Amino acid sequence: MLFDLGPLPPANLLAARDQMAVTLGFHIVLACLGVAFPTLLLIANWRAIRSSDADALRLARRWSRIIAVTFAVGAVSGTVLSFEMGLLWPGLMGRFGAAYGIPFAIEGIFFFLEAIFIAIYIYGWDRLSPWTHFLSGIPIALSGFGGTFSVVTANAWMNQPAGFTLGADGQVTDVQPLGVIFNNATWYEAGHMFLAAYMVTGFLLASTYAVGRLRGRMDRYTRLGFIIPFAVAAIATPLQIGMGDIAARAVFTDQPAKFAAMELVQTTGPNTPVVVGGILIDGRVVGGLPIPGLGSLLAGFNTATVVHGLDGIAPADQPPVNIVHLAWDTMLSAGFGLLALAAWFGLTWIRRRELPTSRWFYRFAAVAGAASVVALEAGWIVTEVGRQPWIVYGLLRTVDAVTRAPGAIASFVVVMVIYLILGFATFVVLRSMSRQGADDTADGGEPYGPRR
Amino acid sequence: MSRAEIVAAILWLGVTLYAVLGGADFGAGLWDLLAGNSTNGEPPRALIDASIGPVWEANHTWLIFDLVILWSAFPLAFASLMSTLFVPLTLAAFGIILRGAGFAFRKYTRPLAGRRAFGATFALSSVITPFFLGTALGAIASGRVPAGNAAGDPWTSWLNPTSVLVGCLAVATGAFVAAVFLVSAARRQGDPDLERYFRRRALAVGSVAGGLSIVGLFVLAVDATALYNGLSGRGLPLVVASLILGSTSLVLLARGICRGIRVVAAGAVTAIVWGWGVAQLPAILPGSLTIEAAAAPSGTLDALIVISIAAAVTIGPSLGLLFILDGRSRLQAGH
Numbered sequence: 001m002l003f004d005l006g007p008l009p010p011a012n013l014l015a016a017r018d019q020m021a022v023t024l025g026f027h028i029v030l031a032c033l034g035v036a037f038p039t040l041l042l043i044a045n046w047r048a049i050r051s052s053d054a055d056a057l058r059l060a061r062r063w064s065r066i067i068a069v070t071f072a073v074g075a076v077s078g079t080v081l082s083f084e085m086g087l088l089w090p091g092l093m094g095r096f097g098a099a100y101g102i103p104f105a106i107e108g109i110f111f112f113l114e115a116i117f118i119a120i121y122i123y124g125w126d127r128l129s130p131w132t133h134f135l136s137g138i139p140i141a142l143s144g145f146g147g148t149f150s151v152v153t154a155n156a157w158m159n160q161p162a163g164f165t166l167g168a169d170g171q172v173t174d175v176q177p178l179g180v181i182f183n184n185a186t187w188y189e190a191g192h193m194f195l196a197a198y199m200v201t202g203f204l205l206a207s208t209y210a211v212g213r214l215r216g217r218m219d220r221y222t223r224l225g226f227i228i229p230f231a232v233a234a235i236a237t238p239l240q241i242g243m244g245d246i247a248a249r250a251v252f253t254d255q256p257a258k259f260a261a262m263e264l265v266q267t268t269g270p271n272t273p274v275v276v277g278g279i280l281i282d283g284r285v286v287g288g289l290p291i292p293g294l295g296s297l298l299a300g301f302n303t304a305t306v307v308h309g310l311d312g313i314a315p316a317d318q319p320p321v322n323i324v325h326l327a328w329d330t331m332l333s334a335g336f337g338l339l340a341l342a343a344w345f346g347l348t349w350i351r352r353r354e355l356p357t358s359r360w361f362y363r364f365a366a367v368a369g370a371a372s373v374v375a376l377e378a379g380w381i382v383t384e385v386g387r388q389p390w391i392v393y394g395l396l397r398t399v400d401a402v403t404r405a406p407g408a409i410a411s412f413v414v415v416m417v418i419y420l421i422l423g424f425a426t427f428v429v430l431r432s433m434s435r436q437g438a439d440d441t442a443d444g445g446e447p448y449g450p451r452r
Numbered sequence: 453m454s455r456a457e458i459v460a461a462i463l464w465l466g467v468t469l470y471a472v473l474g475g476a477d478f479g480a481g482l483w484d485l486l487a488g489n490s491t492n493g494e495p496p497r498a499l500i501d502a503s504i505g506p507v508w509e510a511n512h513t514w515l516i517f518d519l520v521i522l523w524s525a526f527p528l529a530f531a532s533l534m535s536t537l538f539v540p541l542t543l544a545a546f547g548i549i550l551r552g553a554g555f556a557f558r559k560y561t562r563p564l565a566g567r568r569a570f571g572a573t574f575a576l577s578s579v580i581t582p583f584f585l586g587t588a589l590g591a592i593a594s595g596r597v598p599a600g601n602a603a604g605d606p607w608t609s610w611l612n613p614t615s616v617l618v619g620c621l622a623v624a625t626g627a628f629v630a631a632v633f634l635v636s637a638a639r640r641q642g643d644p645d646l647e648r649y650f651r652r653r654a655l656a657v658g659s660v661a662g663g664l665s666i667v668g669l670f671v672l673a674v675d676a677t678a679l680y681n682g683l684s685g686r687g688l689p690l691v692v693a694s695l696i697l698g699s700t701s702l703v704l705l706a707r708g709i710c711r712g713i714r715v716v717a718a719g720a721v722t723a724i725v726w727g728w729g730v731a732q733l734p735a736i737l738p739g740s741l742t743i744e745a746a747a748a749p750s751g752t753l754d755a756l757i758v759i760s761i762a763a764a765v766t767i768g769p770s771l772g773l774l775f776i777l778d779g780r781s782r783l784q785a786g787h
Contacts, residue, residue, distance in 0.1 A: 006601055006602075065560065068556065068559075068560075069556050069557070069559075069560055071509070072509060072552050072553065072555070072556035073552065073553050073556060075509050075512060075513075075552060076512075076548055076549040076551070076552030076553060077549060078516075079512070079515065079516060079545070079548050079549070079552075080545045080546075080548065080549050082516055082519045082520070083519070083534070083541060083542070083544075083545040083548075084545070085519075085523060085534075086519075086523065086530050086531060086533075086534025086535070086541075087534050087535075087538055087541060087542055087545070090530075090531035090532075090534055090535040090601050090602075091531070091601065093523050093527055093530055093531045093534070094527055094528055094530070094531030094532070094601070095527070096527070097523040097524055097527025097530060097531070097748070098524060098525075098527050098748030098749055098752045099752070101520060101523045101524025101525075101527065101748075101752070102524055102752060102755050102756075102759075104520040104523075104524070105520045105521065105524050105755070105756055105759045106759055107520075108513070108516055108517050108520050108759075108763070109759065109762060109763045109766060109767065111513060111516065112510065112513045112517070112763070112767045112770075113766060113767065113770055115509040115510045115512075115513050116510050116767070116770045116771055116773075116774050117770065118509070119506040119507065119509065119510060119774055120506075120773065120774055120777060122506075123505075123506045123777065123778070124777070127777070128777075139770075164749075172748070172749060173749060174749050174751060175748065175749045175750075175751035175752045175755075176751055177751055177752065177754070177755035403535055403538065403601070403602065404535065404601050404602050405535055405538035405539075405602045405606060406606060407538055407539055407542065407606070408538075411538075411542050414542075414546065418546060418549065418550070422549065422553055425553065425557055425570075426553070426557075429557045429560055429561060432560075432561065432562070433560050
């Protein structure tokens with residue numbers, strides 16, 4: 001039985017896509033924190049026990065409190081996404097749920113383990129012996145890894161659907177779960193997202209301590225609070241650029257329309273330039289700095305590589321080109337800026353075993369957190385908007401998946417209000433927690449601690 | 453048992469765990485809402501905080517588990533019910549995010565005004581969410597969700613006597629199980645005042661839930677005859693079991709006996725959830741879609757069975773560890 005959608009109320013598609021963008025754009029930041037923050041916490045915790053480092057212990061306690069908040073908000077904002085799968089995209093789930101749903105079921109296990117061990121870890125301060133407590137944190141970091149892999153698998157499947165057979169009526173008749181999970185895009189998307197989580201978390205956390213340093217806090221606690229997350233993010237950054245390069249070349253092969261939009265390629269042919277900036281107006285590139293041949297060179301290691309342009313793709317099958325291209329350039333700019341900052345840090349460290357002392361370094365580090373979030377969101381836009389007009393690449397158009405329920409616009413308006421308040425409240429609470437000073441760590445004021 | 457039936461049973465197990473554990477966390481929110489001003493409400497609110505704090509996220513995860521099993525194994529049923537029940541399920545999703553965020557934020561907010569605002573958000577949405585989820589269950593059980601995209605009525609599918617009844621029952625049973633859990637928590641903590649406080653409330657809401665169930669039988673007889681016939685036929689043993697367990701828990705409460713009371717109360721909820729499932733067999737959406745017709749291809753079902761076994765092996769012991777550590781630490785805090 002095929003899931004039949006019926007007539008589409010006007011503006012439903014726009015409302016549903018915007019609602020998905022807002023809720024996912026919000027959740028993705030928290031998801032990154034959920035994946036990578038526990039590792040940073042464990043590094044501080046390890047150091048605290050291994051070297052009896054009181055500063056590291058204070059950091060670990062402080063960070064575990066922040067994780068308690070961000071994980072809770074991430075857990076519920078992720079649940080909203082689960083609801084939206086059906087509320088906004090019944091056509092996707094009704095037709096492809098049997099294949100597309102499987103990675104989410106695996107992700108469910110990892111998320112469950114993460115929730116359990118985060119509770120045990122946070123609750124375990126002062127109750128478990130130090131090393132037992134440390135060990136209880138390991139499953140959190142591991143489930144972050146497994147969770148990223150499985151949930152990104154689902155997104156990769158939307159870009160490179162595999163592992164199923166379609167019947168004559170278009171319904172999924174046979175499913176090979178391993179084919180669904182290990183689709184073409186799984187490795188590069190999952191790797192890219194995993195490193196992004198470490199960059200975002202590392203740079204975001206380090207930026208708060210960079211601000212502290214700019215305000216004159218030069219103590220060892222602030223220094224350690226900066227160095228752990230920044231070092232992790234600095235290591236992740238060059239790896240990410242390499243990973244991104246692999247991903248972009250895979251997109252060149254797997255999704256020519258997305259690649260053409262990313263690089264603003266108009267005509268099919270060799271010697272394709274990379275256009276930095278610029279937009280497409282009436283089929284002509286306006287503005288921007290073309291670098292001859294670079295597009296072909298990057299795609300196939302040779303300027304003779306033929307790159308498919310938008311001229312070979314029917315207008316109805318093209319993504320919104322300018323959004324994809326500008327998001328792509330934004331991600332690259334932020335990414336290479338962060339790479340420069342990471343290099344500054346790395347070279348100073350190798351030469352002098354010391355942090356840079358220049359105030360400019362800390363000024364840049366203070367905005368690195370925001371820059372990494374910008375890169376994250378821009379990259380996500382490239383992936384998602386670049387796949388349009390398809391929700392399942394080549395098989396199901398987004399317009400054929402969206403709900404026909406009459407309340408989509410009202411729902412979007414309410415979502416906007418709730419998420420604005422939620423974002424503001426999250427910011428205020430985290431900010432006030434960071435200002436509660438050192439006193440809150442000494443009294444065992446742990447989130448889930450007993451009443452005293 | 454066919455593969456589809458096995459996965460349906462796994463789904464029902466997940467629904468049961470969410471109804472008992474997730475329901476109790478919502479119920480705790482109701483007691484938080486009714487705990488009075490910030491001075492008088494301090495002790496019960498602190499107990500509620502300490503009781504659900506470490507476990508609510510894990511309990512909440514059963515809902516996610518249920519959703520992913522439903523959409524993978526029975527995609528047609530999932531798409532049909534999410535589209536017809538767009539309004540109550542959107543409201544439930546809002547309630548879920550506000551509940552979780554409110555609870556987490558309250559814990560880390562110092563100023564009283566902020567704590568109040570976040571606390572009220574947490575507590576109010578703890579009442580609203582199970583109500584809307586309940587109306588959606590009522591819609592399914594009374595055969596008001598046909599297969600297809602938004603094929604049912606967007607309003608009367610969940611604004612009808614059965615839905616409102618199940619919504620109220622969801623709130624009441626959650627509040628009852630929560631109060632029972634809190635009685636036990638107060639006992640472990642050695643706090644007789646709080647124990648009495650929650651025992652009174654458990655008895656009161658337990659009686660309300662019992663009364664609602666009796667009224668409910670008449671409502672179902674008129675409004676949802678197929679469900680009524682199922683419950684009074686195949687499902688009767690489970691309905692009776694729920695009745696007996698429910699009354700037993702009230703007697704135990706009245707006598708001040710704590711031993712085993714949590715299991716008995718949870719058993720009463722479990723029996724009614726399974727009674728409903730058995731009553732509507734072999735349908736997943738009564739009136740339009742059977743479990744077999746909605747089921748995904750066998751490759752998916754096999755994968756879900758394997759995943760569920762993996763979940764049982766990994767999550768089971770971890771969850772046990774969490775609950776044990778949770779119970780033990782509260783014991784220590786009481787000394």
